[in-house]
Amino acid sequence: MKILNFGSLNIDYVYQVEHLVRPGETLSSVDRKVFAGGKGLNQSIAMARAGAKVYHAGVVGEEGVFLTEILRRNDVDTEYIEKEIGQSTGHAVILVDQQGQNSIILYGGTNQRQNRSHIEKILNGFDKGDYLVLQNEINELSFIMDKAYERGMKVILNPSPMNEKIQSLDLNKVSMLILNEVEGRDLSGEEDPQEILKVLSETYPSMTIILTVGVNGAYYKSGEESVFQSAYKVQAVDTTGAGDTFTGYLIAALSRGETVENSMNLAAKASAISVTRNGAEASIPIIAEVLDYTFD
Numbered sequence: 001m002k003i004l005n006f007g008s009l010n011i012d013y014v015y016q017v018e019h020l021v022r023p024g025e026t027l028s029s030v031d032r033k034v035f036a037g038g039k040g041l042n043q044s045i046a047m048a049r050a051g052a053k054v055y056h057a058g059v060v061g062e063e064g065v066f067l068t069e070i071l072r073r074n075d076v077d078t079e080y081i082e083k084e085i086g087q088s089t090g091h092a093v094i095l096v097d098q099q100g101q102n103s104i105i106l107y108g109g110t111n112q113r114q115n116r117s118h119i120e121k122i123l124n125g126f127d128k129g130d131y132l133v134l135q136n137e138i139n140e141l142s143f144i145m146d147k148a149y150e151r152g153m154k155v156i157l158n159p160s161p162m163n164e165k166i167q168s169l170d171l172n173k174v175s176m177l178i179l180n181e182v183e184g185r186d187l188s189g190e191e192d193p194q195e196i197l198k199v200l201s202e203t204y205p206s207m208t209i210i211l212t213v214g215v216n217g218a219y220y221k222s223g224e225e226s227v228f229q230s231a232y233k234v235q236a237v238d239t240t241g242a243g244d245t246f247t248g249y250l251i252a253a254l255s256r257g258e259t260v261e262n263s264m265n266l267a268a269k270a271s272a273i274s275v276t277r278n279g280a281e282a283s284i285p286i287i288a289e290v291l292d293y294t295f296d
Contacts, residue, residue, distance in 0.1 A: 002130045003047060003255060004122070004153075006057045006144050007040015008111040008137035009067045009081070011091040012280055014240070020095055020103045029095075035279040036070045037092055038111070039135040039160060042241050042280050045074045046248020047133075049286045050270070052255055055080055057122050058138065059110040064089030070281065080122045084110050090137070100236035100275060106161065112139040119144055128152030131255060136161055142169055149173040158247055162186050176208040178247050184211050197221045210264075212246060218268065220260055229264035232272035232295050241280030246271035248284070266290060 015029035044056045056071055057080035067089070068078050090109035096102045119140060126132070132148040134141060135158045148155055154175040159166040162183045171177070177200070179187070184196035188203075193213055200209050201221055208222040220227040249270040253263035270290045277283035285293070 001255065002055065002126060003052055003133065003251070004055045004057060004080075004126055004130065005040055005044045005047070005133040006114075006119075006122070006138065007043060007133065007135050008038035008090055009041050009056075009058045009060050009064060010036075010038030010106070010111070010137075011064060011067070011089055012037030012094055012240075013091065014094045014096060014238075014279065017095050017097055019097050020101065033279065035282055036067050037094075037241070037280045038067075038090060039137050039158065039244055040111075041067060041071065042244035042284065043133060043135070043158070043248045043251075044071060044076045045281050046245045046270070046284050047252045048074045048076045048248075049284055050249045050252035050266070050290075051287050052252035053077070055125075057081065059084055059087075059113045061085075061087045061089040061110050064110065080125075082118065084113055087113060094240055096238050096240065096278075100238050102238070102240050104240075106137065108137070108139075111137050114138055114140045114144070116140065116143055120147060123147050123151060123153075126151065126153060129154065131156060131251065133251060134158070136163065136166055141165060145169060145173055156251060158243075159183050159187070160243070171204055171207070174204070174207055176210070177204075178210045178250070179212070180243060181211065181213045193219060197226075210250065212243060218246070218264060220264055222260075225260065227260050227264055229261075229268050232268055234272045234276050234295070236275040238278045238283065239275050241283050242271045242275045244280065245274040245284050249290070269293060269295075 012035040016031040055077040088109040090111035093105045156176040188199035212218040217230040246267045250267035273285045274283040
């Protein structure tokens with residue numbers, strides 16, 4: 001079984017601010033740093049640091065070649081990443097306030113330059129039962145999902161950022177949906193986590209659903225099996241990338257046959273550690289740290 005992450009590759013420009021900017025407000029930043037990012041890159045690195053073998057597919061511009069190098073240094077296979085001359089790499093402008101909360105603006109760039117012949121060529125290297133991990137920061141999402149489903153791959157979708165493109169997908173082809181409570185509300189029309197899970201599981205009875213609810217923990221539901229994982233309490237510095245850390249660790253643990261309980265607990269620990277550090281990719285812990293970390 002192999003894991004293919006067909007995902008975004010971004011350059012993150014992170015600004016430290018006193019509070020998140022309000023409409024019409026001009027706000028000075030306290031600090032600015034540049035990090036590797038993109039939900040795709042973050043999740044690939046999280047899976048790799050959790051011990052999984054991961055193949056990453058995507059597109060970068062010339063200034064984004066360093067993203068490919070970072071993936072390689074983290075033991076992610078990059079043979080399916082293409083470089084486009086004359087095109088800008090995707091990037092994000094991220095504001096982080098004094099409480100560690102963030103606000104993000106995305107520019108798609110080369111993340112919106114996937115082409116169908118390239119997609120089919122990549123998927124030819126994968127077989128029935130292999131994992132395909134997707135987020136909503138690249139184009140041709142429906143085509144990738146359809147072709148992977150035809151091959152019998154297990155499609156894992158993180159529908160972030162949530163928009164009308166997700167609503168147009170055939171979610172019956174998704175084996176596992178990993179989403180937060182805001183995305184859950186948009187897809188189900190419900191507010192309460194239990195009602196979100198109930199509606200989604202009734203609508204997609206063959207789908208495994210993982211619903212994260214921030215400091216209130218996370219829920220796993222697959223058929224009649226339900227597991228709740230509480231969140232570990234830490235002092236948050238920057239929540240950027242916490243969801244990607246959770247997603248990557250969860251997929252990695254499940255892919256190697258860990259129990260649902262152990263997988264959810266490992267993912268919760270890793271994401272809690274990540275929020276105590278700045279940045280997205282830079283904040284993702286390695287598996288040894290997660291296993292040894294002691295929470296107060």
